[in-house]
Amino acid sequence: MNVWDTVFPYLLSGISVGGQYALIAIGYTMVYGILRLINFAHGDVFMVAGIVMVYIASSGLPIWVCIPLVLLITVFVGFLIERVAYKPLRSAPRMSVMISAIGVSYALQNLVLYVTGGLNKQYPTIPWISDTVVIGPAKTKLVTVITPILVIALVVALVLLINKTKIGMAMRAVSKDFETSQLMGIKINNVISATFIIGSFLAGVGSILYFTNYPTVIQTSGAMPGLKAFVAAVFGGIGSIPGAVIGAFIIGIMENIIKGLDVILFKAGIISGPMGLATFSDAFTFALLIVILIVKPTGLFGEKVTDKV
Amino acid sequence: MKKMIALVLAVMMLVPAFALADNIIKIGVYEPASGDSGAGGKQETLGVQYANFKTPTVTIGDTEYKVELVTADNGSSTDKAPSAAQKLVSENVSVVLGSYGSGVSIAGSDYFKNANIPAIGLTCTNPQVTAGNSHYFRICFLDPFQGTVLANYAKDALGASTVYCLGELGNDYDQGLITYFKQAFEGLGGMVITESFPTGTADFTSYLTNATAYGADVFFCPVSIAYSTQIIQQASAQGLAIAILGGDTLDSNVVADATKGTNVKVVITTFYQEGANEEFDTGFKAWLNENPDMLTNNGGNDVISAVSVMGYDGYYTALAALQAAGSVDGAAVMAALPAVTIDGVSGHIAFDETGDAIRTSAFVKTVNNETGAWEFVTEQSVSGN
Numbered sequence: 001m002n003v004w005d006t007v008f009p010y011l012l013s014g015i016s017v018g019g020q021y022a023l024i025a026i027g028y029t030m031v032y033g034i035l036r037l038i039n040f041a042h043g044d045v046f047m048v049a050g051i052v053m054v055y056i057a058s059s060g061l062p063i064w065v066c067i068p069l070v071l072l073i074t075v076f077v078g079f080l081i082e083r084v085a086y087k088p089l090r091s092a093p094r095m096s097v098m099i100s101a102i103g104v105s106y107a108l109q110n111l112v113l114y115v116t117g118g119l120n121k122q123y124p125t126i127p128w129i130s131d132t133v134v135i136g137p138a139k140t141k142l143v144t145v146i147t148p149i150l151v152i153a154l155v156v157a158l159v160l161l162i163n164k165t166k167i168g169m170a171m172r173a174v175s176k177d178f179e180t181s182q183l184m185g186i187k188i189n190n191v192i193s194a195t196f197i198i199g200s201f202l203a204g205v206g207s208i209l210y211f212t213n214y215p216t217v218i219q220t221s222g223a224m225p226g227l228k229a230f231v232a233a234v235f236g237g238i239g240s241i242p243g244a245v246i247g248a249f250i251i252g253i254m255e256n257i258i259k260g261l262d263v264i265l266f267k268a269g270i271i272s273g274p275m276g277l278a279t280f281s282d283a284f285t286f287a288l289l290i291v292i293l294i295v296k297p298t299g300l301f302g303e304k305v306t307d308k309v
Numbered sequence: 310m311k312k313m314i315a316l317v318l319a320v321m322m323l324v325p326a327f328a329l330a331d332n333i334i335k336i337g338v339y340e341p342a343s344g345d346s347g348a349g350g351k352q353e354t355l356g357v358q359y360a361n362f363k364t365p366t367v368t369i370g371d372t373e374y375k376v377e378l379v380t381a382d383n384g385s386s387t388d389k390a391p392s393a394a395q396k397l398v399s400e401n402v403s404v405v406l407g408s409y410g411s412g413v414s415i416a417g418s419d420y421f422k423n424a425n426i427p428a429i430g431l432t433c434t435n436p437q438v439t440a441g442n443s444h445y446f447r448i449c450f451l452d453p454f455q456g457t458v459l460a461n462y463a464k465d466a467l468g469a470s471t472v473y474c475l476g477e478l479g480n481d482y483d484q485g486l487i488t489y490f491k492q493a494f495e496g497l498g499g500m501v502i503t504e505s506f507p508t509g510t511a512d513f514t515s516y517l518t519n520a521t522a523y524g525a526d527v528f529f530c531p532v533s534i535a536y537s538t539q540i541i542q543q544a545s546a547q548g549l550a551i552a553i554l555g556g557d558t559l560d561s562n563v564v565a566d567a568t569k570g571t572n573v574k575v576v577i578t579t580f581y582q583e584g585a586n587e588e589f590d591t592g593f594k595a596w597l598n599e600n601p602d603m604l605t606n607n608g609g610n611d612v613i614s615a616v617s618v619m620g621y622d623g624y625y626t627a628l629a630a631l632q633a634a635g636s637v638d639g640a641a642v643m644a645a646l647p648a649v650t651i652d653g654v655s656g657h658i659a660f661d662e663t664g665d666a667i668r669t670s671a672f673v674k675t676v677n678n679e680t681g682a683w684e685f686v687t688e689q690s691v692s693g694n
Contacts (some may be wrong), residue, residue, distance in 0.1 A: 006522060077361040117605075118343025118382075119351070120535045122567070132546055139548040214511035214548075216539050218345075224509045256621070259515035262504075263522040274502050278519065279478060282507040 006267045009138040010260040011253060016140075016213065018252020019147035023206030024229035025236070025244035026158070027199030033175045033239040034195050037097050041081055041104035043226015045200050049207035050123060050217040051112050054120040057124035066124075078200025079193055087189065112219040123215035130212055140144040143212045148249075150209070155201065155245050162241070167194055175239070224282075228255075233288045237302025247300065251288070257279050334367065334374040334637050336627055337381065337397035338408035339417055341426070345533035348563050349616055350409040351606040353431055356620025357406055358603070359596050367628045369636050376628070383413045385533070390416035398424040403637045404630065406623045409616060410533075410558075411435030412481040418445055427643035431619040432557060432580065435485045439664045441453025446622055446646050448658050450668040452482075456489025457558055457691045458578050458604075458671045463527050464497045466673075467552055467576070473525035474503040475516050475540075477532055486531045486556050506536075510610055513540045517547050531556035538567040552576055560669065560674065560683070562612035567601055569681025578671045581615040581655045582685045589654045593617065608642035612682070615655075615672075622653030 024046055031039045053070045057063070085104045089097045129143040162168035170191045173181040182188050210225065211217060229244075232251045236243025257264070258281045262274045292299060317621045338357050341350035357378060367374050368596055373621035379400045390408075394417035397405055405421055405428040408414045414433040421428045422444045430438050430447035439445045444534075472494055476483030484505070491501045502523050504516060517540070520528050528551055530540055537559050544553060552574040560579035568575050583590060594611040597604050603616050604611065626649060631637065634645035650659040670690035675685045 009518040010515050013512065013518070017512050113343060118347040118384075119608075120345075120348065120538065120563070122538070130546075132548065138518075140545070141546045204376070210511075213514075213543075214539055215542050216511070216535060218535065220509065221511065224511070256512075256515045260519055263519050267522065274504070274523075276504065278504045278506070278516065282510075 003264070003268060005137040006264055007257070007260075008034055008136055009140075010136050010256045010264075012135065012140060012144055014253030014256035015249065015254065016144040016252070017149045017210075018249035019151040020206050020210040020213075021229045021232050021252050022151050022201045022245040022248035023154070023209070024225060025232040026202050026241055026246045028156070028230050028233040029236070029238055029241060029244040030171075030195050030199050032233070034171060034192060035086070035097075035233060036084070037101065039199075040101040040226075041085075041108060042199065042203060043222035043229065044105045044108040045074060045078050045081070045222070046203040046207045046210075046226060047217065047219065047222025048077055048112065049117065049200075049204040050211045050221060051121065052121060052303070053185070053208065053211070054121040054217055063124070063126055065231050067126075067208065067299040070208070071201060074204035074207070075197050075200045078196045078203070079242060082193060082196040085191075109219045109222075116219065118219070121209040122218045123217055125215070126208065126212055128211075141213060143209055149203070151245065154205065155241065158198065158202075161198075167191065171195065175299050212269060228285055231285055234289060235299055237299030238301070239303060243299055243301030251285055254288070255285055258284050331373055332374045333377050334369075334631065335377050335379050335400060336361075336624070337379050337400065337402035337405040337407075337426070339381055339383060339393060339397055339405050339414075340409055341385040341413065342380070342382040344389075345535040346385040346410045346413075346558070347610040348430075348534045349558060349561055349607060349614075350383075350385070350407075352608070352614040353407070353409045353616040355597070355603055355607055356431075356593075356617035356622075357624045358620075359593055359617070360621045360624035362596060364590070364625070364628065367631055369631055369637065370432035374637065383408055383410075383417065385413065386408060387412050387416040389424065390557065391420060394420035397421075398426065402426060403639055404429065404627045404642050406620070406627060407504060408433060408552055410482055411438050411485065414438045414445070415481060415565055418442065421445070424639065425643065425644055426639040427630070429623050429630075429646075429683060431623040432616050433482070434557060436480050437481065437485070443664070444643055446664040448626055448653070448655075448666045449557070450671060451665060452486045452556075453489045454668070454691060455578055455587065455671060456486055456491075458673075459486075459554060460490050460493035460497060460499075460690050461531070461553060461691065462576070462578070462673055462689060463494060463529070464499060467527055467554075468503070469499060469526035471500045471502070471523065471525045472527045472529050472554075473523055474501060474529045475513075475520075476503070476505050476530070477510075477536065478505040478507050480508075480532075482556075482558070483532055487529070490529060490531075510536070511539060513543050514547065516540075517544055517549055520551065521549070525551060527552050527554050531558060533558060534561050534563050537564055541567045541571065541573050541575060544573045555585040557615065560606040560615045562608045562610055562614060562683075565612065565676045565681050565683055566608070567680060568676040571655045571678060573678070575676045576686065577674055578689070579615040580672065580673055581613075581618040582672045582674060583613045583683065584685070586654045589618070589621070593621075618654050621657050622651070622658060625651055625653060626658060 232248035233244045236247030259278045265271045381396045383390040383393040390413040411433040434452045474487045555577040559577045634641040673686040
């Protein structure tokens with residue numbers, strides 16, 4: 001078995017989970033770009049999308065009805081959160097909005113805890129993307145292959161939307177200067193709602209891909225992916241969409257490579273036995289965040305902020 | 310007016326006193342109802358509830374007491390466990406049953422000890438639960454025993470020479486059982502590779518790849534139900550060719566459902582096999598089917614989980630202890646417990662000097678991939694344990 005055959009399965013897992021992180025990370029980064037708010041509830045919107053799918057699918061509706069319905073509900077949840085919990089605090093200090101976001105996060109988790117009774121829910125099997133495929137030396141679900149392709153397609157569409165359309169132009173203006181764009185006649189609330197709708201939509205898509213691969217949903221399912229997507233957004237430079245996507249892929253791949261590092265080193269003959277490095281896969285993600293913040297505080301593609309005195 | 314309010318308040322405070330006069334004895338059910346072990350904890354609680362439904366009263370001395378179950382959700386987590394334990398202490402229960410999961414049992418142990426309340430572990434298999442204390446008892450087998458049984462089974466029946474072990478970081482049960490398994494399996498001349506995953510992991514694909522890459526013959530993962538279903542389904546997607554071996558935690562219809570329709574072979578050790586006691590089986594199933602809420606708590610069908618049987622036996626052990634003590638006082642019950650013996654559904658229960666049940670055999674079960682039902686493989690015992 002050569003090195004490529006050993007590394008490939010980990011790379012595949014990494015690209016797949018990285019793509020799913022990317023879809024969540026875009027939501028973090030867009031909201032930050034426009035509102036300068038870390039939307040802590042975003043990971044939970046992702047989880048809610050998963051739970052909604054479980055309940056809708058169990059009602060017996062065909063899957064091609066379920067998927068749009070789930071996306072619609074997720075978008076509505078995201079929209080509602082913004083209108084209820086963030087909009088009334090528009091002129092409040094930024095810290096208050098952040099606390100409100102943490103509150104929404106816990107509210108969603110506990111609501112789901114109440115509804116599900118704290119038990120794991122089995123995610124429905126979505127036909128076609130759940131099929132097993134063989135790629136080179138690895139066997140996996142088709143969704144693993146679809147994820148990166150879908151992510152890139154969605155990101156291209158999003159970049160086009162931001163650069164070519166009127167609402168995109170408004171978004172760019174708002175992210176540059178909140179007050180001035182308001183004075184210029186941009187309807188701030190509509191722009192912010194649009195941001196949340198896009199973010200929630202992508203989180204919904206992400207949840208379908210993610211839970212097809214890892215098919216158990218519980219109220220805390222959104223916490224870890226949410227946190228890692230947030231790290232990815234910071235890593236890529238928060239506020240930058242390509243940055244968030246590249247950051248997410250890097251984190252997903254590195255995480256899985258570390259899980260397999262023992263095997264890779266063992267096969268390559270560098271170490272003689274397992275060293276238990278897999279234990280550090282999560283620690284690595286967060287250590288990376290610290291290193292990035294020290295070396296390059298604005299992230300890979302972050303804008304330089306010059307404060308005028 | 311003030312006097313009126315004072316009077317009303319006084320009357321209200323008397324109401325609980327009246328309730329007490331009605332000869333009620335409280336048994337604490339210290340089980341997870343949420344979190345990673347929520348499914349197992351609920352099934353264990355079901356066993357206790359069914360026993361309480363069958364025998365709602367107990368005669369201590371000459372007085373008949375009504376048994377009231379007080380449940381406390383320890384959330385499958387050691388940081389939520391203390392408040393659940395304190396709830397039971399403040400409710401003044403006479404004896405505690407539980408918990409599913411050794412870590413939470415250990416976390417709650419001192420609260421019961423300080424309040425002089427005896428606890429009966431139902432399915433917590435880690436030796437540390439009862440070691441070095443006089444208030445914690447247990448009616449199931451222990452991990453050194455279970456680890457040895459599993460190691461022997463892996464070696465003899467599955468013909469394994471290399472085993473890949475995966476447990477949750479910081480989980481006393483997982484890590485404990487893996488350690489005992491490792492000792493036993495290496496004693497038999499096999500090779501063991503151990504890895505751990507952080508709490509909250511959903512992506513097990515790389516761990517499964519690791520197992521294959523190391524050339525393991527068996528994938529041993531004595532983890533919580535929530536993780537095991539993920540592992541089984543991802544193993545199925547990856548086409549994992551080796552058997553998945555698990556401990557008593559995996560004995561749940563939730564795990565069986567996850568295995569149904571896949572090609573993954575799942576083998577576990579457990580306390581009870583459905584069909585061993587016809588009377589209990591039919592009674593319990595009928596009770597589940599009459600109560601839709603209970604059926605939901607059992608995972609939606611009426612397959613009997615071994616932990617429910619242990620809950621059932623634990624309840625009768627507690628009643629026997631109360632009768633032997635002739636008192637509802639916790640300290641008296643504690644003093645009476647070591648001498649208690651009963652013939653439970655899961656077998657004869659008697660305690661040794663540490664407060665552990667003397668058990669010499671475990672059931673080995675596997676999931677039928679077509680029907681999704683647990684099938685009996687063998688009853689394995691280990692000499693000298």
